[in-house]
Amino acid sequence: MALSDAPLLRALRGDRPAQTPVWFMRQAGRSLPEYRELRVGTRMLDACLTPDLAAEITLQPVRRHGVDAAVFFSDIVIPLRLAGVDVVIEPGRGPVFANPVRSADDVQRLTAIDPADLDGTAIAAAVKIVTDELGGTPLIGFAGAPFTLAAYLVEGGPSKEHLQARAMMHADPDSWNRLAGWLGQVSRRFLEIQRDAGASVVQLFDSWAGSLSPADYRAFVAPHSHAALDGIGIPTIHFGVGTGPFLADMRLDGVADAVGVDWRQPLDEAAAILGPDVTVQGNIDPALLGAPWPVLEAHVLDVLERGRAARGHILNLGHGVPPETDPDQLTRIVELVHSR
């Protein structure tokens, strides 16, 4: 099958392929024993920057589950590391930055780096290995959205309600817009590297957007996410967690071909909000991965049914695969979806 006829790409164009395409956010890594074995002794960001390793981790879930797409194994802070920012992933905690970006001076210093200077060699090499093996299965490139990256950078690490980043929007909007604008360009460059090396779709992840009011999302975030994706030239998926109150804005004025919906909002309601020009992605409740199969099965069928309300549907979870997930539950979901 030609790549352009792959169910994922057809669904992104608004077609209804015979089988609904399915993949899982965070399918690469975490829940797979073959991943944990491979990662022993390698730090997270080093693994992302070792082409053979990143490629193998990306391919593992495609082989195991038979999903309709690979998603590039990486981390949202990788482009920052490639830009020279001092960041590590602390196991059990998350990304930690040596120098939080809090003042106007901090922002000036950071944004003096030209996003065009990001060294994409290791990323491109990994993507090439993956796409050579995948053949007709699409690879989804991956980047964090500007707000989520800023939430980490301004705090210096993970935080619950991202108070400092959200304070900067109102206390010093010029610095905020400079920072978020720069992050949008950094994420865009990261996506372009993946696209140029062979990725055929990109997804922008805004994990923390749900901490924002709709008004703040529109004024301080959406324009920068828009700039990260606008005109990238391949199909785009835009996903955020807790974005129900401003879901229509997640379309980014038509730049998103698909909008990801979290587990809280039924897909038929989401489709009614999103309108006829966008494909929906989602939204199995990750909590139900731990339920007995008949309970999970009924839920998956309900998600499939509600997804019919949209122009196209990519089946996925409503958030990433939890680390403790039994991988067999994911394989069963793929089999169920492909059997309908």
Added chain:
Amino acid sequence: MALSDAPLLRALRGDRPAQTPVWFMRQAGRSLPEYRELRVGTRMLDACLTPDLAAEITLQPVRRHGVDAAVFFSDIVIPLRLAGVDVVIEPGRGPVFANPVRSADDVQRLTAIDPADLDGTAIAAAVKIVTDELGGTPLIGFAGAPFTLAAYLVEGGPSKEHLQARAMMHADPDSWNRLAGWLGQVSRRFLEIQRDAGASVVQLFDSWAGSLSPADYRAFVAPHSHAALDGIGIPTIHFGVGTGPFLADMRLDGVADAVGVDWRQPLDEAAAILGPDVTVQGNIDPALLGAPWPVLEAHVLDVLERGRAARGHILNLGHGVPPETDPDQLTRIVELVHSR
């Protein structure tokens, strides 16, 4: 002034007192240096169960800020501790339970405890000290809502998306309803102890309700929160975080005299959803407590203005006071609100 004429109680009845009443969730503790001094060497739950200490911590913010209400210094897991459950608060982490409640047997064992047997002696003693000193200023009693308590109990500690508690709802609804029903009665008993000792208002906190879909909230949570408050005989406030998508349900069929709104939803929009029979509480964005005063001042005035759309308004934050808050910002907010 008689307690019944206090601005808080008038606002809860739907009156518009000359000054909008103001208090802050988590005003007792955390951000106050006099609290941190007092707490040295005492573990959190021990402090809650030492009447002199709990009373003093409850009174500190009333003296310092001149707020219109005290909120009883306690923790949502205190009634569980009083029921004999082995729980500690780990600093920097949160409540940790020695025995997570995951199976039907676990639920049976726990719910065999009769909520009527909770020993309220220490709580009643602290409330008595507080209300004797407060005079005409109301004391708000405090309890966690059944879902938030269950989210901790089932996981055994804090978690991001409360997967195990939410899985139990679908995998074993009987056990879930037994557990949440019991927790509703435990929280109710805790509120009754505070009421009987002199609290004149109660607030039920559902910190984690925002992880639920509206359908799950309605089916598995609202009935148990309703039972915790129904017929308690004094005014009630019901607050949750991220409950925008099911805000109308937070009224609990008229049992809530006021509904708390988080920082994401403008109060005029919330009032339109909640209707004419409920007072709103909220909703200063805690992120803006870190902004320069003119930015915060403009935000507080905007919140006051939008609050006029409701039948009554209690000014508060949209979530608890962050630990790093400069207490002078809180005092300034009280002065500003009282000057209007």
